Amino acid sequence: MLRKIKNFSNRFKNQKGFNLIELIVIIVVMGIVTVPLTQLITTNQKAVGDISLYIQGEFFTQSVMEEIIADYKSNARGYDWVINNWSGASRSHPDLSMNAQVNISQVVDADTGIHYAVVVVSVKPGSGFSRIELTSHLVDDE
Amino acid sequence: MMKNNKGYTIMELVVVMFALSCITATVAPFIRVNVDSYTQISKNKAILQGARIGFNKILNELRYLNDLNTMSSDHIRFDAYIDSTQYFNIHYRYGTDSEGNKGIGRAEGVVIAYEEDYDPLLVGIENFNITYWDVNGNAAGSISDVHRIKVYLVIQHEGTRLSLVGQVCVNAI
Numbered sequence: 001m002l003r004k005i006k007n008f009s010n011r012f013k014n015q016k017g018f019n020l021i022e023l024i025v026i027i028v029v030m031g032i033v034t035v036p037l038t039q040l041i042t043t044n045q046k047a048v049g050d051i052s053l054y055i056q057g058e059f060f061t062q063s064v065m066e067e068i069i070a071d072y073k074s075n076a077r078g079y080d081w082v083i084n085n086w087s088g089a090s091r092s093h094p095d096l097s098m099n100a101q102v103n104i105s106q107v108v109d110a111d112t113g114i115h116y117a118v119v120v121v122s123v124k125p126g127s128g129f130s131r132i133e134l135t136s137h138l139v140d141d142e
Numbered sequence: 143m144m145k146n147n148k149g150y151t152i153m154e155l156v157v158v159m160f161a162l163s164c165i166t167a168t169v170a171p172f173i174r175v176n177v178d179s180y181t182q183i184s185k186n187k188a189i190l191q192g193a194r195i196g197f198n199k200i201l202n203e204l205r206y207l208n209d210l211n212t213m214s215s216d217h218i219r220f221d222a223y224i225d226s227t228q229y230f231n232i233h234y235r236y237g238t239d240s241e242g243n244k245g246i247g248r249a250e251g252v253v254i255a256y257e258e259d260y261d262p263l264l265v266g267i268e269n270f271n272i273t274y275w276d277v278n279g280n281a282a283g284s285i286s287d288v289h290r291i292k293v294y295l296v297i298q299h300e301g302t303r304l305s306l307v308g309q310v311c312v313n314a315i
Contacts, residue, residue: 027165034172052190052304059197063292063309070290070311074277094294095305 054132057098057125061134064091064100065121072138079140083117098123115140182301189266189302196246196264197295197306203232204293204310210285213274218291235260236270246270246295266299288312 018026068086071077087104103120117138122131150158206222208229216236223229233249237260244267247260274282275290282288290311297304 023161027168030169034169037172037176052186052302055190055194056305059306059308063307066309066311067290070275070309071279073311074289076277077279093305094307095296 050126050129053096053125054129056093056096057123057129057132060093060096060098060100061121061123061132064102064123065119065134065136067091068102068119068121069136069138079117079138079142082119082138086119098125185300186302189297189299190304193264193295193297193304193306197293197308199248199263200234200246200293201308201310204291204312207291207310207312210288210312213272213282213285213288215271215273218272233260234263236267244268264295264297266297267295268298268303269294269296271295 068082071086072079072082074081083104083106086102089102091100091102093099100121100123103122105118106115107118108115117140119136119138120133121136122133124131203222204218204220206224207220208223209221210218211221211231212219212233217233218235219231219233221229222232230250233247235247235249236244237247238244239247239262243262243265245262245265246267248263249260271294273292273294274288275292276282276287277289290309292307292309295304295306295308297306
């Protein structure tokens with residue numbers, strides 16, 4: 001038993017510590033590893049900024065669609081007014097540089113013969129984003 | 143076994159401490175930046191989530207609007223019917239609480255003062271504006287003319303800025 005312990009302690013006897021060069025190499029390696037990690041955090045921060053733009057774009061898209069539906073339900077306006085005035089129209093966000101584009105296509109249902117409009121409101125929240133699209137079907141009840 | 147083991151000299155200890163200090167001083171700013179970023183991201187996420195939920199709540203309750211009682215740019219009071227017999231009298235008001243924080247408060251029923259009766263729904267509000275529109279798309283002159291309500295909200299809080307706009311078509315006034 002005593003011999004075993006002696007052998008174990010001898011194993012460490014002749015080992016040298018790190019010299020300065022080795023330590024510097026370790027520090028440099030640690031630095032190289034740390035830099036990409038920092039960039040990862042920065043990327044996450046940018047992603048949060050992107051989410052906020054996206055949320056603002058979402059509400060803006062809904063807002064424009066709600067305005068179109070309000071005109072559709074208005075006694076003074078209605079289906080035809082929406083088709084004539086909203087097709088190809090655009091609205092600007094009050095604060096941000098984003099625009100809502102409105103596209104309307106009229107469709108006749110082959111089975112029922114009902115006329116309806118497919119309204120698509122789309123907003124591009126910023127560069128690097130795909131467009132947020134909201135679709136609604138308005139039936140021609142006039 | 144321990145007999146011949148020497149301890150470290152004071153010089154060796156000083157050198158080790160100095161080396162450790164140098165390493166810590168080099169690494170600390172990186173760690174600090176990461177911790178600060180993480181804290182900021184967490185705060186921003188909470189603000190975004192809170193704003194999204196709060197603004198959706200306002201718009202969703204406005205969709206149940208049946209009787210509009212008060213229309214002003216910073217205060218709206220209305221009855222929201224959940225069925226033909228039950229309704230809530232809901233207030234939303236842009237105001238300042240007793241600590242001087244600007245926010246949007248929500249209350250139900252009879253209310254007297256913002257700081258006493260309103261539950262804070264959203265904080266850090268820079269701008270809040272409600273506009274009322276009639277069937278012709280003009281500014282509504284009276285409660286009976288209101289066909290569409292537009293809510294505009296700007297939140298500036300903890301370095302996060304959000305500009306939200308929402309509209310609700312009101313049919314049952």
